[in-house]
Amino acid sequence: MKKKELMKKGLALLAAFTLVFGTLAGCGSKDEGSSDDSAATSTDAETDKEDAAPAEDDAAGDAKDTEASGDKPTIGIAMLDMTQEFFVNMIEGGDYAAEIYGVNLIWKSADSSLDNQIAIIENFIQQKVDCILLDPYDNVGLIPVCEEAKAAGIPVCSMGNFIDSDAVISNLYNDREDTKVIGELVGNLIDKSGDVAMLYGATGNFVSDERQGGWEEAMAEFPDIKCTYYEVGWDTAATLKTVQDILAANPDIKAIHSFSDGNTTAVAQAVDQAGLTGKVLISSYDGNKDASEAVKDGKYVCTLLTGAKRVGYWNVQIGSKLAKGETVEQKNYLESYFIMNDDMKAKVEELGIGYEGMNIVNPDKGIELFDDLSAFEEK
Amino acid sequence: MVKEKKPVFKNNIQKYAPVFLMLVLMVILTIANKNFLSAQSIYNLLQQVSALGIVALGAMIVLLTAGIDFTAGFGLSLAGVTAGFVYLESGNQGILLIITSLLIGALVGLINGLIIVKLNLNPFITTLAMMSVCKGVSMMVSEGRQVQIKSEFLLTLGSGRILKFIPVSFLVFLLAVVLMYIIMNKTKLGIYTYAMGGNEDAVEYSGINKSFYKILVYTVAGFLYGLAAIITCCQVTVITSNISGDFLLDGIAAAVVGGTSLLGGKGTVFGVVIGAFIITLITTMLNFLQVPFLLREVIKGIIIICILIFDVCIGKLADRLKVAA
Numbered sequence: 001m002k003k004k005e006l007m008k009k010g011l012a013l014l015a016a017f018t019l020v021f022g023t024l025a026g027c028g029s030k031d032e033g034s035s036d037d038s039a040a041t042s043t044d045a046e047t048d049k050e051d052a053a054p055a056e057d058d059a060a061g062d063a064k065d066t067e068a069s070g071d072k073p074t075i076g077i078a079m080l081d082m083t084q085e086f087f088v089n090m091i092e093g094g095d096y097a098a099e100i101y102g103v104n105l106i107w108k109s110a111d112s113s114l115d116n117q118i119a120i121i122e123n124f125i126q127q128k129v130d131c132i133l134l135d136p137y138d139n140v141g142l143i144p145v146c147e148e149a150k151a152a153g154i155p156v157c158s159m160g161n162f163i164d165s166d167a168v169i170s171n172l173y174n175d176r177e178d179t180k181v182i183g184e185l186v187g188n189l190i191d192k193s194g195d196v197a198m199l200y201g202a203t204g205n206f207v208s209d210e211r212q213g214g215w216e217e218a219m220a221e222f223p224d225i226k227c228t229y230y231e232v233g234w235d236t237a238a239t240l241k242t243v244q245d246i247l248a249a250n251p252d253i254k255a256i257h258s259f260s261d262g263n264t265t266a267v268a269q270a271v272d273q274a275g276l277t278g279k280v281l282i283s284s285y286d287g288n289k290d291a292s293e294a295v296k297d298g299k300y301v302c303t304l305l306t307g308a309k310r311v312g313y314w315n316v317q318i319g320s321k322l323a324k325g326e327t328v329e330q331k332n333y334l335e336s337y338f339i340m341n342d343d344m345k346a347k348v349e350e351l352g353i354g355y356e357g358m359n360i361v362n363p364d365k366g367i368e369l370f371d372d373l374s375a376f377e378e379k
Numbered sequence: 380m381v382k383e384k385k386p387v388f389k390n391n392i393q394k395y396a397p398v399f400l401m402l403v404l405m406v407i408l409t410i411a412n413k414n415f416l417s418a419q420s421i422y423n424l425l426q427q428v429s430a431l432g433i434v435a436l437g438a439m440i441v442l443l444t445a446g447i448d449f450t451a452g453f454g455l456s457l458a459g460v461t462a463g464f465v466y467l468e469s470g471n472q473g474i475l476l477i478i479t480s481l482l483i484g485a486l487v488g489l490i491n492g493l494i495i496v497k498l499n500l501n502p503f504i505t506t507l508a509m510m511s512v513c514k515g516v517s518m519m520v521s522e523g524r525q526v527q528i529k530s531e532f533l534l535t536l537g538s539g540r541i542l543k544f545i546p547v548s549f550l551v552f553l554l555a556v557v558l559m560y561i562i563m564n565k566t567k568l569g570i571y572t573y574a575m576g577g578n579e580d581a582v583e584y585s586g587i588n589k590s591f592y593k594i595l596v597y598t599v600a601g602f603l604y605g606l607a608a609i610i611t612c613c614q615v616t617v618i619t620s621n622i623s624g625d626f627l628l629d630g631i632a633a634a635v636v637g638g639t640s641l642l643g644g645k646g647t648v649f650g651v652v653i654g655a656f657i658i659t660l661i662t663t664m665l666n667f668l669q670v671p672f673l674l675r676e677v678i679k680g681i682i683i684i685c686i687l688i689f690d691v692c693i694g695k696l697a698d699r700l701k702v703a704a
Contacts, residue, residue, distance in 0.1 A: 085524050230666075236621050237611050237614070238624050240615050246666065248415070248420035249667040265525070273422075273538050
């Protein structure tokens with residue numbers, strides 16, 4: 001009798017949990033064109049035109065589907081992760097592009113696992129999607145499954161990572177060269193000597209490696225600058241601790257470069273706590289609105305706008321062309337913008353650093369560009 | 380009548396061994412870099428210990444029952460982002476952020492306790508599964524976004540300081556320490572927690588409502604994770620899901636290094652405090668010495684193993700001394 005009671009209670013509890021979490025998932029389910037979803041939105045008053053539907057569980061990771069229409073081409077997107085703010089904005093931009101270009105999107109997260117990502121792509125092949133976009137976890141380990149997709153007649157496009165295979169079109173961001181420019185600027189600002197630190201994401205992550213590589217190339221031009229590198233992942237709390245320790249161990253440090261705006265908030269916080277605001281230069285990357293505001297306020301030297309929404313829009317734009325049978329270049333580069341105040345811009349021009357076609361905008365313009373997909377679309 | 384002096388060292392050798400280790404680490408750090416003893420460095424250390432120490436207290440109370448709780452990291456994250464949502468919706472009301480975080484943390488703990496006790500499921504698998512749930516719900520609530528904290532009260536909580544080197548967050552940690560000391564040593568919950576770790580059946584046969592107290596243990600742990608979430612978010616001045624970090628493993632490590640037994644029934648609040656300092660000092664040492672990242676986790680793990688071996692040796696020494704006495 002006791003066993004039966006327990007079984008009943010267990011089933012009831014299980015049912016209750018399923019109900020609760022199913023309801024939670026349902027509350028967040030896609031509702032295109034809906035009013036603002038203010039759940040944990042940034043206080044920089046970004047108004048969501050689209051409701052970014054939260055992930056739904058499936059066997060290979062979280063998924064997010066736009067409303068399907070049988071006539072539209074379908075693009076399967078294998079994301080590395082869908083939890084960071086950057087990726088959330090990227091999905092927003094991508095969804096918007098999907099509406100413009102008339103495609104269906106299937107977003108899936110590999111939860112930073114190569115095996116998961118391979119499984120997702122294999123599923124896309126089985127589903128006979130019209131194009132596959134992927135944010136690669138490993139640019140070598142994914143080659144076989146990408147070639148399998150290509151052999152099945154499905155074009156494959158890598159986002160932000162070069163995969164050395166004819167089967168894969170690479171959409172790239174100019175991270176290495178852009179970070180090098182920032183490094184050269186910072187190096188000159190600190191009179192080409194002293195201690196600096198660079199915070200990177202994770203060794204083996206292509207974006208992080210490219211940004212670190214660009215910084216290393218810049219630092220190599222300044223033999224009197226000693227740069228120490230710290231891996232912080234995308235963890236804000238870990239970044240705070242690391243930078244606190246850096247500043248305590250070396251109060252004479254002159255500059256800190258953070259590979260991602262999400263971490264730079266913690267850098268600024270640590271610098272402020274140590275009473276070194278204005279004495280330690282902070283540079284950043286990604287071009288988030290908060291970072292642009294920090295540049296405007298003089299807290300950061302500069303940041304670099306790739307723009308998560310722009311990234312999402314641009315990749316889906318290219319994917320849409322592929323899905324419709326059009327051809328694109330084997331390598332494509334996203335236009336980026338350095339965000340800095342006018343005095344820094346003047347300094348860059350005076351020093352003659354940078355490359356041809358480089359865009360430098362002020363923070364207000366950077367904030368505008370972060371959301372301005374229509375301007376991007378015209379290009 | 381001659382009053383016999385109790386041999387403090389013999390009787391407390393194992394209790395004070397972690398203190399000795401902590402002092403050794405501090406000496407190493409001071410030798411490696413004289414800036415370690417600066418006011419800012421001490422402030423950093425105390426600030427960094429605050430959230431980890433609170434998590435470790437939560438880990439301790441669960442470990443004392445011979446249980447385990449894997450929801451420390453993502454439970455903390457869930458408490459934080461849910462509190463952030465409320466904070467935003469309420470027009471930056473700091474007090475609502477605090478209340479929400481504590482309640483959500485406690486709720487996660489309560490759910491853990493209910494599943495473990497009422498369904499008689501293993502804590503390992505239960506809290507592992509709940510960890511996944513917390514991660515998912517945290518992502519759903521936050522949608523990966525960050526919320527900037529603007530409340531002066533919260534900012535002071537995170538980075539305010541007294542006497543130049545004592546963080547306000549450390550005072551919150553000390554408050555948690557005092558409360559946990561009282562709970563563990565002066566209340567039935569504490570007494571029965573130790574008893575459950577020693578012999579759970581005996582507790583049940585004694586007529587004690589074991590189920591109730593076990594559920595309460597996990598609820599208290601969750602409450603502490605909610606408190607740690609508040610501290611962490613205030614310290615980084617943003618509410619984000621990316622704060623779970625190493626809290627889970629470091630929290631358990633701090634409790635164990637501080638003398639809490641994984642088999643239950645043994646551990647003290649004082650030991651956990653010292654354990655939290657030790658774990659924080661290890662990471663600080665690796666940063667100060669600029670150890671390459673790829674080696675850090677290896678070195679950190681080796682140091683912790685060495686500390687545990689040292690603790691075992693000290694324990695055997697203490698037993699021999701008691702026998703000899």
